[in-house]
Amino acid sequence: MEGFDLLAVGLGMFFGVHLISGIHELRTPVTAIMGQAGYRMTHALFAIGGLVLVGMGYADAPFVPLYEPPSWGASITLLVMPVAIIFLIGGHLSKDIKRVTRHPMLWGITLFSALHLLANGDKAAVMIFAPFLVYGLLAMWLTDRKKRLGDAEGWEKDSRQTSVFPFVAMRQGRAGPPAGDKGLKAVLIGLVVYILLAYGHQWLIGVALPIG
Secondary structure (H helix, E strand, C coil), X not given: CCCHHHHHHHHXXXXXXXXXXXXXXXXXXHHHHHXXXXXXXXXXXXXXXXXXXXXXXXXXXXXXXXXXXXXXXXXXXXXXXXXXXXXXXXXXXCHHHHHCCCCHHHHHHXXXXXHHXXXXXXXXXXXXXXXXXXXXXXXXXXXXXXXXXXXXXXXXXXXXXXXXXXXXXXXXXXXCCCCCCCHHHHHHHHHHHHHHHHHCHHHHHCXXXXXX
């Protein structure tokens, strides 16, 4: 297998295991059979293996244009990508980021994917980022559903103090008080990671970004 075939297999592995994880009726029996430790190890192996295949496939895939990205796509991507990276990283570091949205990582994936579809119009990029865009949005609903079915009491509290869409709970006064747990530090780390990724983009992906 090579190129687009590797991409397809890698994406199937990654999203297949995440589909099982996200659907309460699938994850519960699978976890019961494999145990928590076995399930988590299998999930990690399939997810990481899928991403490795995606990376190999992207590197090997020929450039096949599907559409012409808008002229402003690259500029918007450079401007908004820091927000996506902060969401991706901050959700793991600080509860304060979850005052903005209860799904910071998934919003990070959604923004990351949408922005890259604005900046790239080739087949390989679309194969990667279009499914991740759909996944980011769908997973927000699946995550809420799984929490509601598996932990009704925790879900009631969480949904009361947070919102799916960024800043809604804060504007409505529903968000809990700041936890003071490295919220600013999470933002700064996200910005540093963005800068490193931006300047290392050519080395990592093979495409230089239009930055100074």
